[in-house]
Amino acid sequence: MKGIYLAGGYPDIDTFTESARAVVASGFDFIEIGIPFNDPIADGPVIARAIYDSISSGVTPAQVMKCIAGFNHAQIKKYAMTYANIIYSFGIRKFSEEMAGYLDGVIIPDLPNRMARLFYDSGFEIPIVPFATLETRESDIKMMNESASDIIYFVGLRGITGARSDFTSPELLDKIGMIKKNTEKKVIIGFGIKNSIDAGKAMAIADGYVVGTEAVLRQNDPAELKKYLGSLRQ
Amino acid sequence: MRSNKGFYGDYGGQFVPEILIPALDELERAYNDFNGNPGLMDEFYRYLGEYAGRPTPIYHAKNLSEKYGFDCYLKREDLLHTGAHKINNTIGQAMLARHMKKKRIIAETGAGQHGVATATAAALFGLRCRIYMGSVDVERQMPNVRKMKLLGAEVIPVEEGLRTLKDAISASLRDWVTNVEDTHYLLGTVAGPHPFPEMVASFHAITGREALEHFQGMGFMPDTVVACVGGGSNAMGIFQGFLDMPLVKLVGVEAGGRSLGPGDNAATLTQGTRGIFQGALSYLLQDAYCQVQDVHSVSAGLDYAGIGPQHSYLKDAGRVVYTSVFDDRALNAFHELTRLEGIIPALEPSHALAWALDNAGGLGGTRVLVNLSGRGDKDLDIIEKQGGTQ
Numbered sequence A: 001m002k003g004i005y006l007a008g009g010y011p012d013i014d015t016f017t018e019s020a021r022a023v024v025a026s027g028f029d030f031i032e033i034g035i036p037f038n039d040p041i042a043d044g045p046v047i048a049r050a051i052y053d054s055i056s057s058g059v060t061p062a063q064v065m066k067c068i069a070g071f072n073h074a075q076i077k078k079y080a081m082t083y084a085n086i087i088y089s090f091g092i093r094k095f096s097e098e099m100a101g102y103l104d105g106v107i108i109p110d111l112p113n114r115m116a117r118l119f120y121d122s123g124f125e126i127p128i129v130p131f132a133t134l135e136t137r138e139s140d141i142k143m144m145n146e147s148a149s150d151i152i153y154f155v156g157l158r159g160i161t162g163a164r165s166d167f168t169s170p171e172l173l174d175k176i177g178m179i180k181k182n183t184e185k186k187v188i189i190g191f192g193i194k195n196s197i198d199a200g201k202a203m204a205i206a207d208g209y210v211v212g213t214e215a216v217l218r219q220n221d222p223a224e225l226k227k228y229l230g231s232l233r234q
Numbered sequence B: 001m002r003s004n005k006g007f008y009g010d011y012g013g014q015f016v017p018e019i020l021i022p023a024l025d026e027l028e029r030a031y032n033d034f035n036g037n038p039g040l041m042d043e044f045y046r047y048l049g050e051y052a053g054r055p056t057p058i059y060h061a062k063n064l065s066e067k068y069g070f071d072c073y074l075k076r077e078d079l080l081h082t083g084a085h086k087i088n089n090t091i092g093q094a095m096l097a098r099h100m101k102k103k104r105i106i107a108e109t110g111a112g113q114h115g116v117a118t119a120t121a122a123a124l125f126g127l128r129c130r131i132y133m134g135s136v137d138v139e140r141q142m143p144n145v146r147k148m149k150l151l152g153a154e155v156i157p158v159e160e161g162l163r164t165l166k167d168a169i170s171a172s173l174r175d176w177v178t179n180v181e182d183t184h185y186l187l188g189t190v191a192g193p194h195p196f197p198e199m200v201a202s203f204h205a206i207t208g209r210e211a212l213e214h215f216q217g218m219g220f221m222p223d224t225v226v227a228c229v230g231g232g233s234n235a236m237g238i239f240q241g242f243l244d245m246p247l248v249k250l251v252g253v254e255a256g257g258r259s260l261g262p263g264d265n266a267a268t269l270t271q272g273t274r275g276i277f278q279g280a281l282s283y284l285l286q287d288a289y290c291q292v293q294d295v296h297s298v299s300a301g302l303d304y305a306g307i308g309p310q311h312s313y314l315k316d317a318g319r320v321v322y323t324s325v326f327d328d329r330a331l332n333a334f335h336e337l338t339r340l341e342g343i344i345p346a347l348e349p350s351h352a353l354a355w356a357l358d359n360a361g362g363l364g365g366t367r368v369l370v371n372l373s374g375r376g377d378k379d380l381d382i383i384e385k386q387g388g389t390q
């Protein structure tokens, strides 16, 4: 499960759509599309800047949701990545009703596993992707397994998007081992993958990875992005 | 004010990255230990007394009362060490950090009062300290920046967003996510994820207890208790003394800024809608696209789009009336108190006083207790820029 994160609507809707096509054409298994929120506490400077830029140029969550809905390539899985307020204030049930047919899951960095219930209880029917981290305790995994999501999103570092993971650290290897032992779901490493070497290391220890910051850096130039995506898959 | 597993009605919760959850659990355990440990509680109250200067007096402001026709009482939190109520919370949380064996504390600050109080507690307990402060606030509250640095804290100007309190909190959360192993985030108000609202409110409850005891001693109660509301900590402090006395009217005053138009104020509870922001479900100033609204206030400590979840609950329950006053009315109240009583207040509680002065007609003959949450030394530059003496 190899995936790419793109900041939805950045730098503009057309260029973004072209970049998203490049992800499909490059043979990735999933795409994670960011719906912009202007307090992106889990994002580092590159992704945060892209989000602020798209919002100040007038991109709205509804526009990005429309892009996701229009983007019906059967060969690629789609996840939306956004912050809790976007879904909550748009309307938990309304978001779910409008998007359930188009999404394999949502990734909400400020909705920890124990808070997901609040969304489900309010009528949210899209799988919410559980998070595992370096701090995850074995007792936390039960809750993750109850999710309808096909993947677990493993944050392999203490930090925000744009930082680098150390795929040789015993702590990380132990933690992934513990998680994989306790779940059937695919464990995807998010955060900290920059190039094909990192990607290779991630595939050696987990079931997949997602690249964000390095893709977003090239998002305003789909040709350049395509070259980079090719290099990643080597 | 106790929560129901982190919620007050629908409000509260823990809306933060998963990696912080074990740290929040650890904090909750430490806080419960602390509450159940008479030795630690004694030490806490000893610091609040011998070090911070509690109890603070309640002053019957005779000149103001005479001019405005109601009995104006001031809870003198401005007399506390470091100049504001914030020290109650920073001593409590610094002791918790020590208890959890964390060596480093970080904090956000708007007006700089919480930053100074945090840097002070860090010096006292031998903790390393970093303060995040929006660069707009660094500029408008420079005296406090100088104090923080003298106290040994590192002050990091935050250049994102509007470069005010929200951005300082976001930067602190990013730091905490990165350094959670050795760092305690010493949040400065009753906002953020559980257990912060409950814990910070409990460290400030002493203000309300002292006020209640004072009035019990006098044999009557105030008719109205007024406090300014930024994130909501000084207001929770004083309100908790009177929450279960239905005859005491409670008024929370937010920043009306330049106008009640979007982007011109920080009047979250009267202008906002429910949202999820910086750790909690609460009222939030947001636009039609679910984005956090820009805010404005002459007072850096009130310049915040969010609000602690307890206040959202108290608003919906109808127990507290929330309202706002404009920048110019707060400035007027600042000058009134300064000239009539010789007390220079911070701009934040000037909002609370402004509500009372501007509603003097309806308050005539009643007793009004205003929580004077801090003193105004930090605001002299702003006052001079706004036209100085009137």
Ligand SMILES: Cc1ncc(COP(=O)(O)O)c(C=O)c1O
Binding pocket: B084, B085, B110, B111, B112, B113, B114, B188, B189, B190, B228, B229, B230, B231, B232, B233, B234, B235, B300, B301, B302, B346, B348, B349, B373, B374, B375
């Ligand atoms: C003196 C004073 N009062 C009030 C506030 C507002 O905060 P809160 O609403 O948490 O009391 C501040 C914040 O900096 C302050 O310095």
